[in-house]
Amino acid sequence: MFSSKNKKIAVIGIDGADPQIIDSLLKEGRMPTLAEIKDNGSYGELETTHVSQSPVAWSSFQTGMNPAKHGIYDFIVRNPETLALDLGLVKEKRSFSGKNVYEKRIMEKSIWHFLSEQEIASLSLFIPVTFPAEPINGIQLSGMGTPDIKGTQGVPTLYWSNEIAKEKEDCKWIPLKNEINSTLSGPSGLQVPIKFSISKKGLLVEIGRNKKFVKENEWSDWFFVDFDGIEGMFRLKVLKLSGNEIKIYVSPIIHSQRNPAVPIAQPKEIAKKLLEKTGCFKCVSFESDVNALKEKLVEENTWIEDMQYTFDQRLKATEYLAKNTEWNFFAADFFPVDRVQHLFWRYIDNKNPLHEEHEEYSRTIYETYEMVDEEINSLIKALGKDTLVFVISDHGFAPYRKNVQLNKLLAEEGFLEMKAGGSTYGDIYWGKTQAYALGFSSIYINLEGRERFGIVSEKDYESVRENIISTLKRFSFDGLKPFKDAKKSEEIYSGKLLTEMPDIIPIYKKGFRIEKSNVLGGMTDNEIIHDNLNKWSGDHIGPFQLSENKGIIFCSEPLNLKGAGIMDLAPTALDFFGIEVPQKMDGKSLLEE
Amino acid sequence: MNHLNALESKSIYIIREAYEQFKRIGMLWSIGKDSTTLLWLCRKAFYGRLPFPVIHIDTSFKFPQMYAFRDKYAKEWNLNLIIGRNEKALKEGMNVKKGALACCTALKTNALKQVIDKYKFKALLLGIRRDEHGIRAKERYFSPRDTDFKWDYKNQPPELWDQYKSKAEGETHIRVHPMLHWTELDIWRYIQREKIPITEMYFAKNGERYRSLGCMPCCHKVKSKASSIDEIVEELRTTKTAERAGRSQDKEQAYMMQKLRSLGYM
Ligand SMILES: [Zn+2]
Numbered sequence: 001m002f003s004s005k006n007k008k009i010a011v012i013g014i015d016g017a018d019p020q021i022i023d024s025l026l027k028e029g030r031m032p033t034l035a036e037i038k039d040n041g042s043y044g045e046l047e048t049t050h051v052s053q054s055p056v057a058w059s060s061f062q063t064g065m066n067p068a069k070h071g072i073y074d075f076i077v078r079n080p081e082t083l084a085l086d087l088g089l090v091k092e093k094r095s096f097s098g099k100n101v102y103e104k105r106i107m108e109k110s111i112w113h114f115l116s117e118q119e120i121a122s123l124s125l126f127i128p129v130t131f132p133a134e135p136i137n138g139i140q141l142s143g144m145g146t147p148d149i150k151g152t153q154g155v156p157t158l159y160w161s162n163e164i165a166k167e168k169e170d171c172k173w174i175p176l177k178n179e180i181n182s183t184l185s186g187p188s189g190l191q192v193p194i195k196f197s198i199s200k201k202g203l204l205v206e207i208g209r210n211k212k213f214v215k216e217n218e219w220s221d222w223f224f225v226d227f228d229g230i231e232g233m234f235r236l237k238v239l240k241l242s243g244n245e246i247k248i249y250v251s252p253i254i255h256s257q258r259n260p261a262v263p264i265a266q267p268k269e270i271a272k273k274l275l276e277k278t279g280c281f282k283c284v285s286f287e288s289d290v291n292a293l294k295e296k297l298v299e300e301n302t303w304i305e306d307m308q309y310t311f312d313q314r315l316k317a318t319e320y321l322a323k324n325t326e327w328n329f330f331a332a333d334f335f336p337v338d339r340v341q342h343l344f345w346r347y348i349d350n351k352n353p354l355h356e357e358h359e360e361y362s363r364t365i366y367e368t369y370e371m372v373d374e375e376i377n378s379l380i381k382a383l384g385k386d387t388l389v390f391v392i393s394d395h396g397f398a399p400y401r402k403n404v405q406l407n408k409l410l411a412e413e414g415f416l417e418m419k420a421g422g423s424t425y426g427d428i429y430w431g432k433t434q435a436y437a438l439g440f441s442s443i444y445i446n447l448e449g450r451e452r453f454g455i456v457s458e459k460d461y462e463s464v465r466e467n468i469i470s471t472l473k474r475f476s477f478d479g480l481k482p483f484k485d486a487k488k489s490e491e492i493y494s495g496k497l498l499t500e501m502p503d504i505i506p507i508y509k510k511g512f513r514i515e516k517s518n519v520l521g522g523m524t525d526n527e528i529i530h531d532n533l534n535k536w537s538g539d540h541i542g543p544f545q546l547s548e549n550k551g552i553i554f555c556s557e558p559l560n561l562k563g564a565g566i567m568d569l570a571p572t573a574l575d576f577f578g579i580e581v582p583q584k585m586d587g588k589s590l591l592e593e
Numbered sequence: 594m595n596h597l598n599a600l601e602s603k604s605i606y607i608i609r610e611a612y613e614q615f616k617r618i619g620m621l622w623s624i625g626k627d628s629t630t631l632l633w634l635c636r637k638a639f640y641g642r643l644p645f646p647v648i649h650i651d652t653s654f655k656f657p658q659m660y661a662f663r664d665k666y667a668k669e670w671n672l673n674l675i676i677g678r679n680e681k682a683l684k685e686g687m688n689v690k691k692g693a694l695a696c697c698t699a700l701k702t703n704a705l706k707q708v709i710d711k712y713k714f715k716a717l718l719l720g721i722r723r724d725e726h727g728i729r730a731k732e733r734y735f736s737p738r739d740t741d742f743k744w745d746y747k748n749q750p751p752e753l754w755d756q757y758k759s760k761a762e763g764e765t766h767i768r769v770h771p772m773l774h775w776t777e778l779d780i781w782r783y784i785q786r787e788k789i790p791i792t793e794m795y796f797a798k799n800g801e802r803y804r805s806l807g808c809m810p811c812c813h814k815v816k817s818k819a820s821s822i823d824e825i826v827e828e829l830r831t832t833k834t835a836e837r838a839g840r841s842q843d844k845e846q847a848y849m850m851q852k853l854r855s856l857g858y859m
Contacts, residue, residue: 075856076853087852111725124644148855151848151852153857155855160740281791286855294857342858414816449676477815478811516854516859519858520850529647541858
């Protein structure tokens, strides 16, 4: 067995860190912290889950199991009995008061549950699919899947005097006046008045008795706002405050850290304590406001400010907990690298349709890696000398140049039919549909007995599947072949939830991704394959062939990391503490010789 | 009012308003079904005599049938036809092998720019439909572009006609979309009802037909047996059961969509 002076074990996640980029930055000497770990310890690539989406991979991290056991396999899922769609991260029970109740979708125990049983304390910070936070021995701050106050994943609002705001999504039009009365939108359509006044000191923002001045081009401090007993918090940036234009960016209103209405932290008091000690840690699914840049509410520079601020705040909270609480197992996931690669890939990919040569932004991705490396140095110090440290990523990155309309393809090949003039999931003509695509990497057969309006009999199931798989492999459009392969779910997964999983998993080539309307079960009038014209220009949704989309793993001790996978970390932690690894776990301890 | 009549009268209203407001307008005619329908509506709006020119952006890579169709109806309908070609780029050998985007930019976007510069158009009528766009699209009836054909957020004139004049600035040209509210099926039903001539490329031959038309190298066929307008309407209709359901966005559905779309990945 592995023996070590270490008493504690820590896993630091750099979500989305790509092996190729890491390699080249290591070579250039631009990541000294990781270089040092590598030199004194070990470094390798990390196998990820076959659908390389963060929630799926991090669920396998927590449980040491494959998706057919833990049940998290796509961002978007459907209930076959009702055909209702929902987020695949967490179950939500809606309430008219706006006080929604949330339940986990993850079906298996996580590493911190096993450790809690042995009275070993854990810090679980910002790990995807840990909302609602649960009482464990230790502290949990919830990660991806945490809703904002409206129940969405982080939707900002732009208050703008321009007429276009009347029509633009996520915008509120405000008149060009010295005193402006508007509202903040909360859960269940609740509105709270907000007043903006222009003064010599900048913009005066008033919510109830709460007043703050904010200057042009500056961010405000956090505001608290009450929606009928549900408290939220937000900050804003005054983008424009000149004679003929007022433009105010209001961040997503997230659950208040002072008094959260949903379980963002366990124990609950820790959220408030951290607010006092280190400030807001932005407990919401998309922690930096990706939708703001993607929907062009703000420009790149504003988004970068927010991303860096968010990372700083989360680090402060993390280091505070690492230094000031008792723990033996630590896991935290940080997102700046993932987010920046999604939104800035077009600057480094000259084949992207929106590629731009930009002095500053073509460096942003690499500079973000450098920033993370620097901060990890200080975090490792906070973790203490007697800690075995792993640094991992859950997947690499790839260009996103072309959209694939998978449902349209199924329709044109005769597997799916839409009702007259229809183009959305709600318009699917189930009586004539054999299969449909939903989510980022799933095709479901409209199977009799399982699906609400199923028409494919058990007897025909295999031949329909075969048929679709060979259609996808054969498919080409304009000389482009978007699919590398297509797999049956049982070729990838094993476990008791297999029957609920997608029947076919298309495997895209690099550069291709499913188009967003198709993700929601619909399609558009565009061609089956067309240019991606969104700033969201890098992705890892694939799934690509695994060898193309691995993450990274560093360890402070020399270990044999060959063939290491994300499912191995939970067994490793159990092994570290001398706890027997349950048979059910698919991963293996990395400490074994 | 009958559905098609309602669509028609709204479009005609917008066309007439656009002409009233801008006078110097042109209509883009790609020879496809949508812009040919738009042309039909424009002719109806002005009782058969168009008071503004029709612009065909000719990349030189259109199908021969399209050129024949254009010339036949330009004559028959007595159109003031402007043909926009980027001769310089063509001479320099621009084609799709240099990249689809580069090709489109040179031969479509820049050719159109040249036409606008030359004729000083203040507004263009386009046959764009809302259902062509993704779930988030909110194309407006009037969408201003700057001279680089990018969305001009800063000088965005208001939606309403009567507020327009006070705000717009000289160099902005306005795109007007009188058919934004039409669907593909609406178009075909209207073509069927009005007996609008349409190029035969839309009709199936050997089990395939074009569903939209463009340049030869960038156009593809779809599987279809529909060899007449009636059959296309039938093909698109496929209403073997009830009327299309699930389109009315009640609050709950709207909430769910907002929630799903709030994923950055969407
Ligand atoms: Zn990501």
